[in-house]
Structures are given as structure tokens and as C-alpha cells.
Amino acid sequence: MLAWTALLVAIVVSFRPTVPVIWGDTPPFVESALLTLETGRPTVAGGRDPGYPALLAVTVAFGGDLSTVVRLQQAAWAVLMLALAATAQTATRNAAGLVPIILVALYPGLLLFRHVLTADLLFAVFLNLAAAGLLVANCAGRTARCCAVAAAVLCAAVAACLRSQGMLVPIATVLVGACVARPDTPARVAVIALSVAAALALLAAGSRFGASDSDQSSTVFLPKTLFCNHLNIVLASDAARREIVSAAGDRADATMARLAADFAAEPGRWPVLGFFGDACLFDAALDRDVADDTGNAVGAASAYRSIFLAAVRDRPLAYAGKFVHQMAYGASVAWPPYGLEPAIPVSTDDVPLVSDIITRHGRAAEPIDLQGGPVRIGLLSDLPGISAYLFKALSTAFVIAVLFWAVTAVWRRRPEFSARAGIVVVMWAASIVTAAGAHTLDVWRYLVPAVPMVSLMLSLCAVELAACLRRD
Known part of the structure; x- marks a missing residue:
């Protein structure tokens, strides 16, 4: 009762007024939303x-505004915290398992995104609900197990719709869910x-896969991202x-x-x-330089894709090394000290x-009031020094927990712990492997959605280690 x-x-103390915060990703999201509303797809x-x-x-469409979206995101965050706590309680049957979840509830990196008009918070919610569903399934009876896996699969699909970098998550959820459920009746x-x-169907x-591109940047986005984020390999490859x-x-x-100029820009x-x-x-x-004679976006996208594939074929070890480096970096900052400023930085430019986009689509531009001062994040962000050391220590603990899980899995000991921790490790890896292969994990917010999974891993490992010490 004390832990709960x-x-x-x-x-409760982490809730703040529902002020929408505009970041660099917000304008294209708002533009996409209004286009979706107008086209019906x-x-x-x-x-x-x-x-x-x-x-x-x-x-x-239902008469809400940007503040309504922030209220929905805050509610979704609260639901996620409670669901993770219930999952930790179910999987560990120990109140100590709730301690990492309490730290998640105070983690500035997640609290920040409750106000920001971008997909990160909702992606985190559905991604981690999928992982939680698989853990609950591992602890449940046969029939409830299948239902929990089914819910996890649907949550994973929604997560992939929110961010295409999570496209491997539904695949991992289905494969792990099939192993967990092992349905034995029709x-x-x-x-x-x-x-x-x-x-x-949802995907x-x-x-x-089902979305319509409305501008050139959407058409070239994925192949150009692959091209640009591997520019060092591209320029080192004769074939590319x-x-x-x-x-x-x-x-x-x-x-x-x-x-060459782009590659030399801001190297640090x-x-x-x-x-x-x-x-x-x-x-x-x-885009104009590499496109075909027509100069259209499809031609540019095709060129970027061909150049990237030529570079990977010519320098496969360089690409593999970059991938491993990125994944190692992702593990080392799995609970990164991100968003530790006391207030959320806003993109006032x-x-x-955003107001112009809303007006251009024939809607009344609502006042976006950022004049009352920046939005404060939460308790631990007021102690940035302590918070940074705390979450760096927890990142280190996560790496140790993964190593402990690997040893127990190889030696085939503690099968229940190995199975449950393995679910978390697989889902964590699936959530960032595409970022490591296509993007850059230097942008810490790409790891933020994996943070609650880290807490589940720490809950499982802490309780298991305590049990081992008691047996010894």
C-alpha cells in the first residue's frame, strides 16, 4: 500500500496545466491532421x-483543440504509469518492483512529452502497453494469456502507426506472443x-503503407534519411x-x-x-541534383535509395559497425538524462x-498562449544535477541487468525470470533497432519511448537478485 x-x-504532483508546446515537428503534424480531415484518409x-x-x-472533428490533445496525452501517460505498476506487481509479486515505476513517473524525459505536440508520448504509451501485455500474458492462465497477447498485438500495431520506426515492434510482439501463448485449442x-x-488491417x-504523401519531403523522407544519416559511408564508397x-x-x-559541405557542417x-x-x-x-530529368520527388527518392544500397553493398562492415555502435550507445543511455531543464523549451518560431497552417485550412486559429512563461516539467527537473546522476546510474543498472539476464539464459537457470526479462529485452531492442539502422540515437528522444521498459527490467532484476541473496 505504501508503494502504491x-x-x-x-x-498527482506531476500534473501541470494543459498548455500545448510547439516544437519543430509540430507544424507538419498539424498540416497532416488538417489534410487528413479534409481528404477523409x-x-x-x-x-x-x-x-x-x-x-x-x-x-x-469533435470540436477539440490543441489543449484537448494535451489533456488526452496527460491521461494516456497516467494510464501507462498505472498499467506498468500493475504489470510489475503481477510479474514480481513484490512491492520493491514498484520503485522503478515510481521513478518513471517522475522522469523528466517522459513528463516533457505530455505537453509537446508530437507523437513521442503516445508512441511510448502503446509501445510499452504492448510489452506489458506480453509480461501479463506470461503470468496468466491459458485463456487469459491468449487475450493478453491479442491486446499486446493491437497495441503494437497502433504504435507502428504512430511512428514507422516502430515497425518491427508488431513483428516482435507476434513472434514473442506466439511463444508465450502457445494456443492449444481452436x-x-x-x-x-x-x-x-x-x-x-490497422497497419x-x-x-x-496506407498514407498518402502530400508533398515532396514526404516522398523522399525515408530514402533521403537513409542516405543522409550514412553520408560518411556514402562518401567513402566508390560504388556510391x-x-x-x-x-x-x-x-x-x-x-x-x-x-562535402553538408558533411562538414557542425561535426560535433x-x-x-x-x-x-x-x-x-x-x-x-x-533533391534537384540527384533527381531524373523530370526533377520530381519520386525520381529523387529512387536515386537516394540506389545510392544508399550501393554504399551498404560496397561497405557492409562499415554499416554493421555503425549499427552495433548505435545499439551500444542506445543501451548505455537507455534511461538517458534528457529533459532535465526545469521548464520545457519551446519553438517560438x-x-x-502553426497558426498560419490552421488559418490557411479555413479554420479559426486558436490562441497559443506561451506568454505566461515556459511550462514546468516536474519535481526531479528542478534538481538537474541529482537527476542526471540518478538516471545515469539507472542506465548502468539496466546494462548490468541485461548481462545478468544473458548469463541466466545461457546457463538455463531461473527460467521464469529469464522468460520475463527476455520479453522486455526483445521489445526494447525492437523499439530502437530501426533507429540504429536508419537514424541516429544521438537524438535522445528516440530512446525516450523505451524508458518504461527499462523500469520493468529493473523491477524484475531487483526482485530476482533479492531472492537469490535470500537463498544464499
Whole structure:
């Protein structure tokens, strides 16, 4: 009761006024939402994914505004905290397992995104509900187990609609869920099969597979991201350079000079990547240089894809090394000290842009009041020094917990702990492996959605270690 009371107090004191915070990703999300509302189908702008714009569109359709979205995000965050606590209690049957969940409820990196108009918070909610569902399934009886796996599969599908970087999560959920549930009757098989079918339908309609691109940046976003975030490998590959020259034609010299300039821009901005990939990503002139004679976005996307694949084929070890480096970095900051400033930084330059987008689509631009001062995040953000050491220590503990799990799995000891911790490790890896392969984990917010999973791993490991010490 004391642990649950502490969790509820942490949730209550963390609530703040529902002030929408505009960041750099917000304008394309708002644009995509209004286009979705007008066309009646998922439509994306600026390379965003369709799930979050769909929520914005539904909110607007029912008379809500941006503050309503923030209230929904705060409610979703509270539901996630309670669900994780119930999962930890079910899996460990020990009050000590709730301590990491209490720290999650106070973690500034998650509290920050309750106010920000971007998909991170809702992606975190559904991603971690999927992991929690699999853990609950592992502890439940046969019939309840199949139902919990079915719910986890649907949550994973929604997460993939919110962010395409989570596209491996539904696959991992289905595979792990099948191993956990092992349906042995036609009714149980039907439950799992229906959930998979519903997830596929949801992905076909509400993910990037079913979305319509409304601008050039959306068409080229994925292949250009792969190209730009592997620019070091591209420029070191003779095969890729030949592809660039072939695509650019008479513009080859200008294109290579522009790529060299982009590569040299702000080298310390993303230290793990080694260069600032956005300098290339937002270089619109590159699209014209590498496109075919028609100069359209489809031609540019095809060129970027061909160049990237040529670089990977020519330098596979360089790509593999980058991937391993990124995953190791992801593990080392799995609970990163992100968002430790006392207040949420806002992109005031984008506030008038959002208002202009709303007005351009024939709607009354609501006042976005950021004049009353920045939005304060939570308790631990007021103690940034202590908080940084605390969450760095917890990141270290997560790595140790993974190593402990690996040893127990190899030696086939503590089968219950190995199975439950293995679920968390697989889901954590699935949530960031695409970021490691396609993007850069230097941007810490790409790891924020995995944070609650870290707490579950720490809960399982702490209780198991305590049990081992008692037996010894």
C-alpha cells in the first residue's frame, strides 16, 4: 500500500496545466491532421507518420483543440504509469518492483512529452502497453494469456502507426506472443489469429503503407534519411560515388561539393554519428541534383535509395559497425538524462507557423498562449544535477541487468525470470533497432519511448537478485 500510495502521489504532483508546446515537428503534424480531415484518409506532410495526425484530426472533428490533445496525452501517460505498476506487481509479486515505476513517473524525459505536440508520448504509451501485455500474458492462465497477447498485438500495431520506426515492434510482439501463448485449442488460435488480422488491417490503413504523401519531403523522407544519416559511408564508397555521378549528370561536381559541405557542417552536433545528418536532410537543392530529368520527388527518392544500397553493398562492415555502435550507445543511455531543464523549451518560431497552417485550412486559429512563461516539467527537473546522476546510474543498472539476464539464459537457470526479462529485452531492442539502422540515437528522444521498459527490467532484476541473496 505504501508503494502504491507513493506512485499515486508521484502521478498527482506531476500534473501541470494543459498548455500545448510547439516544437519543430509540430507544424507538419498539424498540416497532416488538417489534410487528413479534409481528404477523409490518412495523409502526411513533411515526412511525418499518419497515426498522430489522425488523433489530431479526430480531436478537431469533435470540436477539440490543441489543449484537448494535451489533456488526452496527460491521461494516456497516467494510464501507462498505472498499467506498468500493475504489470510489475503481477510479474514480481513484490512491492520493491514498484520503485522503478515510481521513478518513471517522475522522469523528466517522459513528463516533457505530455505537453509537446508530437507523437513521442503516445508512441511510448502503446509501445510499452504492448510489452506489458506480453509480461501479463506470461503470468496468466491459458485463456487469459491468449487475450493478453491479442491486446499486446493491437497495441503494437497502433504504435507502428504512430511512428514507422516502430515497425518491427508488431513483428516482435507476434513472434514473442506466439511463444508465450502457445494456443492449444481452436478458440485460442482464433483469438490470436483475429488479433493478427486486425493488426494487419490497422497497419494497411493507418501506417505509412496506407498514407498518402502530400508533398515532396514526404516522398523522399525515408530514402533521403537513409542516405543522409550514412553520408560518411556514402562518401567513402566508390560504388556510391559512381551512383551519385550517374544520377547527377552534368551537376555531379556541384552535387559532390554540396555533400562535402553538408558533411562538414557542425561535426560535433551528433557525436556518435560523427556528423550532422540534418544538414543534408534539409538540403533541398540535393533533391534537384540527384533527381531524373523530370526533377520530381519520386525520381529523387529512387536515386537516394540506389545510392544508399550501393554504399551498404560496397561497405557492409562499415554499416554493421555503425549499427552495433548505435545499439551500444542506445543501451548505455537507455534511461538517458534528457529533459532535465526545469521548464520545457519551446519553438517560438513555429508558433506563428502553426497558426498560419490552421488559418490557411479555413479554420479559426486558436490562441497559443506561451506568454505566461515556459511550462514546468516536474519535481526531479528542478534538481538537474541529482537527476542526471540518478538516471545515469539507472542506465548502468539496466546494462548490468541485461548481462545478468544473458548469463541466466545461457546457463538455463531461473527460467521464469529469464522468460520475463527476455520479453522486455526483445521489445526494447525492437523499439530502437530501426533507429540504429536508419537514424541516429544521438537524438535522445528516440530512446525516450523505451524508458518504461527499462523500469520493468529493473523491477524484475531487483526482485530476482533479492531472492537469490535470500537463498544464499
